[in-house]
Amino acid sequence: MSSTPQIDDTLRDKIISSPDVILEDRDLMRALIAANEKTMGGNIVDLRGIAMERLEARLDRLEDTHRSVIAAAYDNLAGTNQVHRAILRMLDPVDFESFLRDLGAEVADILRVDSVRLVLETEQDATGDANIQKLGDVLCMAEAGFVDGYLTGGRAMPSRQVTLRQLQTGADAVYGEDADWIRSEACLRLDLGEGRLPGMLVMGAEDPHQFTPQQGTDLLAFFAGVFERAMRRWLS
Template sequence: MSEQKPLSGGSRLTDDLRDELLSRPELVLADKDVMRALVGAHERSLGGNVIDLRGTAMKRLEGRLDQLEATHRSVIAAAYENLAGTNLIHRAVLEVLEPTDFGEFLRRLETRVAETLRLDSLRLVLEARGRDPVVERHSGLIHVVEPGFIGEYLNELTEYRAPVTLRGVIDGAGEVHGREEGHIRSEAVLALDLGAGRLPGMLVMGSAEEEQFAPRQGTDLLRFFGAVFSLTLRRWLA
């Protein structure tokens, strides 16, 4: 039977446990609950009239460590979320670049691209002055509007047009989102530069979730997708 060492209060510590703790003190140091209990026992042994500055400092350091761990977890989660978003955009870009027919390009936009980006609606809106044979041939898949409509829809008072606008759905969005308008709660509007001699366009992404597109979010990935989409669309409209 292992010899037991007396402890204050009548409790005893076995030789085996004592040897284990002495040989592997990191077991105690790595356990927050054990360390907290040891510090508490030490403070109680000092009495009520003594302030243990070391114990107070340890509590503060423990609080800071918890904050650092929480921040670390948040950073890791944000990195994974950003990586997942990047993968989705890359897959959508490949879907845009693959078609060899304009009709297939537009159909894929409303189906596979929308599914890849997890959207509830995706509409291509082009301003047009008079007749455009290419646009008219695919009028069922392109929403054609009068010149100036896009600036009004984005409530722009200057010639500057932000590449990406994230916001909740506004009044009058039904003309853009069509039959899906009833359950769309947020949208991302990608401004399209279709080159010299052509009026602007926009690609409108709609979601039934209010927080999917919010002004405080980053737009780098959507700006990249919008640039690729604009260049690809120029080729079809040339």
Template structure:
């Protein structure tokens, strides 16, 4: 008795042929099928023939793959930027809910820090009097002598610091984070202009993730948050 292989029945082949003729996209939209057809055509032509059409198709396929990768990267970046924008808006709205200065400061180190996904957030104010008892506010508010902000943001260098500094590594010894500093591996430092006749301030955001803040990152959203924060803080200090 003869044994036959798994070849398709003529009816099945005819049905597949009709489907392809009715909708060639079944093959044209399938990269693996198209690649198999091109390879079969090349083998049929022999080794002495150069198929420029096949080479052009390969290049177009490579360009299409790169375009798809770029498209996915742009979408991911746009989504990340939208998410960060929403975070900044939520954080600032939370600050606007405060009805007292103490609530404003404590919200900064609590809910706002969580919304912004930073592990430690401190408000530094320069003052001639650094010996006062801040009570519960000391968890967030840090008072330092005049010149501290510029010195810390510039890492002790004589050059004036930029308004926003992003850097990686464990914070320097004279940091505003207290006993939490040894866990931090990146930070964002934002200078605050508190108005004419007042010493400057600083927002210090520390993160345990060494890549959370790093040089070269965009600072537009941080700059927006800082500008809005300055204006509200000036009113509280008025």
């Protein structure tokens, strides 16, 4: 190898003073390795170059994983903030009617869902109750046993607190006129206290991918717990 410099003195001095600049430039390192392989000839296998390529491929995979983890963390943080804002808004009303109206309006907007329904079981016929009819956009009255049957599809299995699923169409008994365009839903089973029939809070979405069984349910379980306590206060 000739010791006579073949590059500009200024550039040469800069490289000598900061060699890490070259080492950190992936494209430049590839070009240097490729040039080195040409000088060795075609009948020589550069194991070091092969090892470096494998390390680069592994680094690329690690960087992709790192970006995915960061994106998931941001999504979780955004979801947590959404639920916290919805809970604070839910605790503002001072009467039950305002509580339910906010549930179908401001709370639904914060959670970015297209429909919210509160299903309460009753052993009495409440279809003619004027107060219930006024809240018909949010409140649904159903016969005893409806909640568990809705969550399990009539199968003999325990219902979970949070059920996420995709739909062909929503249930008329829950969504009413909006049922045709509901494509996914989150069902939160509510324990309203000793001696009371269970309830269910249902969030429906037009997007079939907004709620799927593969998603985590921790935040919605927390929301359901807060909602249960708020309902017990109104029902007491």
